[in-house]
Amino acid sequence: MTAGTVPAIAASKLSISVGTEGALVVDDVDFSIEPGGMLALVGESGSGKTMAARAILGLLPHPLTVVPGSSIRFQGTELIGLGARELRAVRGAQIGMVFQEPMVSLNPSMTIGEQMAEGLRLHRNLGKAEIRDLSLAMLERIRIQNPERCLNAYPNEFSGGMRQRIMLASVMLLKPKLLIADEPTTALDTLVQRDVLDLMVELTQENGTAVLLISHDLGMVSHYVRDVVVMHRGRMVEVGRSADVLKAPAHDYTRRLVDALPRRPAIARPAVDKPETILEVDNIVVEYPGRQTLLQKREAKRAVDGITLTVARGETLALVGASGSGKTTLGRTIVGLQAPTDGRMRFRGVEIDYARSDKAKAQRRDIQIIFQDPYSSLDPRQTIAGIIGEPLLLEPGMTKAKIEERVREVMTEVGLPHEFTTRLPHQLSGGQRQRVAIARAIVRDPAFVVADEPVSALDMTVQKQILELIRKLQEKRGFACLFVSHDLGAVEQVADRVAVMENGRIVEIGDRDEVFDRPKHPYTKRLLEAAMLLDRKFEGAA
Template sequence: MPSPILAVDDLSVQIGPAGNKVVDGLSFSIAPGDMLALVGESGSGKTMAARAVLGLLPPPLVVTPNSSIRFRDTELTRLPPAAMSKIRGARIGMVFQEPMVSLNPSMTVGDQMAEGLLLHHRFGKAEIRDRCLAMLERIRIYEPAKCLAAFPHEFSGGMRQRIMLASVMLLKPDLLIADEPTTALDTLVQRDVLDLMVELTTENQTSVLLISHDLGMVSHYVRNVVVMHKGLAVEQGESTQVLHGPKHEYTKRLVDALPRRSAGGARADRAGEPLIELRDIVIDYPGRDGLFKKTEGKRAVHGVDLTIGKGETLALVGASGSGKTTLGRAIVGLVQPSSGTIEFRGQSLLDQGAAAQRREMQIIFQDPYSSLDPRQRVEDIVAEPLKLDSTMDRHQRSERVKEVFSEVGLGPEFARRLPHQLSGGQRQRVAIARAIVRRPAFVVADEPVSALDMTVQKQILKLIRSLQERHGFACLFVSHDLGAVEQVADRVAVMENGRIVEVGGRDEVFDDPKHEYTKRLLDAAMLLDRKFVGCGCSRPALPSR
């Protein structure tokens, strides 16, 4: 058996010399050319363990003296900074979670890709450029020469992550650390980035330490897994065994939190009279005047027809940029359609006198932190929509807020807190409370669980479902997460490039998709109970397209 490329033994990371441990006694090893995943929720210590390998712990975090991190035959914990800088990048590369933050916005892509080669190799400028162009062609970047001269903000999230991956793999490291490399990406882009990562690392026989909270993705790409909880490794082994026969209670909770169809289910009684009707909706974004020329406008939505019944959940799914969020915002009046009609209970919402109807609509935004006023107390945030109801006095508003707090699972102790004093799941509960406090007839839920851990996702999805059962509001559930959609939707509408390409019952669309784009979305979704790729080979099998 070959010696491991990385051997971590009794790794502990603590806050200062005598503070609490955020990683406690972690041990694992990775063989040459193999992949291992550290899996856990936010705060489990998995990212800090990965950063400890590279010596990139933020102060005041420190590695304890008894910890051992061996890379090949080198003990990294005792390495001086100068020696560590020669390993970091050249022999151990890292892809960070958010490429827009890790890529320098003031430097061109070409300069950033060349940086590592200039630092670790004695190549001339022409050779560096040729290597960068070859790598961009390898990752299937259109017009690679133009890409070298462009800046990060000119690319989508998926393209930025591909460029980041290319920059790291350009140095052909022995070990790649990938920290949540696809968290902010939609289903199709996730699949492309992960497939590309596997292809590049396989070509170079690079070992991979993958950091993730996504058990569905891990089950398709990684053979060995370590489950972390509160800094401890609570379970480890082959992914097939850990994910399909978990032994630790925390692992069981993680697996149980994965959205499954049995947890939701289409409701036959929801095919009632229409509440919202969209006819031939077109939404254009006009071009903007630049310094030297005007940028071209863009048509985001092309002639969409859609109906949402009373009390039903219609899921609107598609990749980033498909127009689904724009359509949802148009229904609640945040975006003005260029043409077409939107009717609510048979009355047009595009007329001047539609304010009363719009008060019966609410929206839950994707990021609860940016959509909640950081200077307002939670009780004031939830109570704000009630100020538009002239029939309620202050006491009635206060009682309604208390009632809604109870409905969304927030105790009275949260009332006087500010948003930054809440976790992500608690902030999303506040956003849901604000949306339902006026007892609306219709709610747009725009990617409500995309930024949350698996167990918190399950709680929020069950909460939305139970509140809908209790109050009877209709819901447009906008998402690229087909696992979440499968749990809550009655019907599904699939959107591609601003057009609805398929509409049907949830089971009909998931089990017998008609459109090729729908089939691609489902194939890329990597739902744990739909398809499981686990092999006994030394490298994970590439998922079939």
């Protein structure tokens, strides 16, 4: 920082406790960001990074409180101890925040125009026409097609990436001096992540805005952020330039984070001479019919457009592509949750039946799915034992004692303690819930498993554990796996072959090394160029 320059934000001895005398969730944290600078707080869930950021805006949830002696200075002015009126004048107008999930932070009952106007109306002395002109100009700046229509639309009419761009536009409309971005791209696919981050950098540089980025994505941090603070259990464990910290971490915890990043195995699995084909997909089409609204009829959408592929016993075929490419629809169709409009699929040489027949039920029991979000896919009222054991209720000859024994066996396999049998899903962590979802999927020893974005919502170290678990179970049980993901790092670690989807079609398919190292299709090349993999960032570096 240049001598005499006042930091945009400076935290000193920042500590946050539960109540006045409870445990510390943030313990003696120091950081500062110069005007126009960018710093990342990184660490796993529970490390305290989000709470440190929320303390800046006075948005700590009850009963968390800032410990006396802590200091947060914004452009030289102490924020701790400011009254509600003074703090409200700073929030939004001078310090903006972009949250992880824009659907939660955008009001679903208000139009985009109303929400963009809100900050300008509260903090700027402008008329309706001026506010509308500024909003339209900002929407054009972030490359929103048809800005006029966007102003009158509601958040649910846009994709996750579009909502995050709109949220960023709403915040930057006031030209804040500090932007806090809390996991702004976690739920977005590779191409949209890069688009949103590039846009964030452009807008903040134009306005000289300092950025505090909260993230557990070390690859993304290595590509975008100069300075980094690594947090663990509320404390700073390592500070420095991201290139230095992430390329050659000094602290054991930072090393564990870097080591947890998915990587291609040094030794590929041995190829089978004549692999047995277990699934054949032949020219499958899935089309959603158009919907009649009050004013118009929406056109039918073809989500899967003539896909043909095969999967061998014990093989992992990764299906990658941007959101909306049709990869999840194809996975759900294979499982039987969605009937195809046209085409045929054969499982073990027998055509898949989508009726409610005994044959269809038997096929479905042998093809299982692991969903992206285990919290929403697990019944919150069922115990863990009940969730894992439920598929066995359809198994002939299974007594209560046999089910309990089988549940215990599978829980041991997936690394869940037996005392978890009586717990409910909300009493488990995200990684533990995903282990429950995996246990439920394999409890009947299926021949085919669809894993739909199984690690996208997890921390790096938990991601590594889940990916290793899926691989270990697959080697032990021999099931084939369709691994659906937009995370190319995870795909590189687990896949034998890779199929790339764009607009409902497969544009490239081949062995993992061939696709990653020698991509042929322009879309595959774009995906790989957009992937913020840490190893690729430091490739060839001294």
